[in-house]
Amino acid sequence: MFYPDGHNALADTVERCLAAARPDGGVQSKVLVAPHAGYRFSGEIAGTAYAGFRDRGDTVRRIVLLGPAHRVAFKGIATTSTDAWATPLGTVAVDWAALRSVLHIPGVAVEDGAFAQEHSLEVHLPFIQRVFEHTAIVPLLVGDAPQALVSQVVEALWGGPETLIVVSSDLSHFHDYDTAGKLDAATATNIELLRPDRIDGQGACGHRALAGVLD
Numbered sequence: 001m002f003y004p005d006g007h008n009a010l011a012d013t014v015e016r017c018l019a020a021a022r023p024d025g026g027v028q029s030k031v032l033v034a035p036h037a038g039y040r041f042s043g044e045i046a047g048t049a050y051a052g053f054r055d056r057g058d059t060v061r062r063i064v065l066l067g068p069a070h071r072v073a074f075k076g077i078a079t080t081s082t083d084a085w086a087t088p089l090g091t092v093a094v095d096w097a098a099l100r101s102v103l104h105i106p107g108v109a110v111e112d113g114a115f116a117q118e119h120s121l122e123v124h125l126p127f128i129q130r131v132f133e134h135t136a137i138v139p140l141l142v143g144d145a146p147q148a149l150v151s152q153v154v155e156a157l158w159g160g161p162e163t164l165i166v167v168s169s170d171l172s173h174f175h176d177y178d179t180a181g182k183l184d185a186a187t188a189t190n191i192e193l194l195r196p197d198r199i200d201g202q203g204a205c206g207h208r209a210l211a212g213v214l215d
Helices: 007-019 039-051 096-100 122-131 147-157 177-192 207-214
Strands: 031-034 062-068 077-079 084-087 090-093 108-110 136-142 163-168
Touching: 007 039, 007 122, 031 039, 039 122, 062 122, 062 147, 062 207, 077 147, 084 122, 090 122, 090 136, 096 136, 122 163, 136 147, 136 207, 147 163, 147 207, 163 207
Parallel strands: 031 163, 062 136, 062 163, 077 108
Antiparallel strands: 077 136, 084 090
C-alpha cells in the first residue's frame, strides 16, 4: 500500500528518493525525524532525511526506530517477538540484545498484536536497507505512553556513533497548504529549540515519540 511490492521497482523508487535529496549542510545527526506516508507523497522527504547518512552506512550498526500506533490502541511501548523484519529488498535483523536491555522497564512489552497492519515503522525499512548495509533495528511502537517512559527507553538505548535514533512522524494532517506550512514550521521550530511540551497531536502524529526523544 505504501511502496512498490517488487524488489527492482522498490529499489529504483528508493534510489530516486535518495537522489532527489536536498543538501543537508554536512550535519552529523544523532536523531532523525522522517515521515511514514506513502512514498508518492513523502518519499523525497524521507530520502532527504536518509541521504546524508550514506557516508556513515558502515558506522551505524543499530537503529532505534520509534513510531506511533495507528491501528491498535494500547498503553506504553510495544515491540515484536520476531528476529527479523522483511521487505521486498530482503530482511533486517532485530537487535535483541538491545531490546532485552529495555524490556525490564515497566510499560515496555512484546505485543505482536499492536503491529497488525501498522505501517509507521515498516515503511522506513527500504531506506534503511539501501543506506545502512550492516545495521539491525530496535522496533518500538509508541502507544499511549508518558513522555518520561519514552525518554527513559531512549536514554537506555542512546549508545554512541553506532546507534541512530529514528522517529517516524508525519506533521500536520488535512489542512490547506498555507495552514499546514504554518503549523509545520512551528513544530519544526519547537523540535529545534527542544520544546517537547509544545509538540502535540495537532502538529505531529508521532508527537509522543518526539517529545520523549527531546526530553
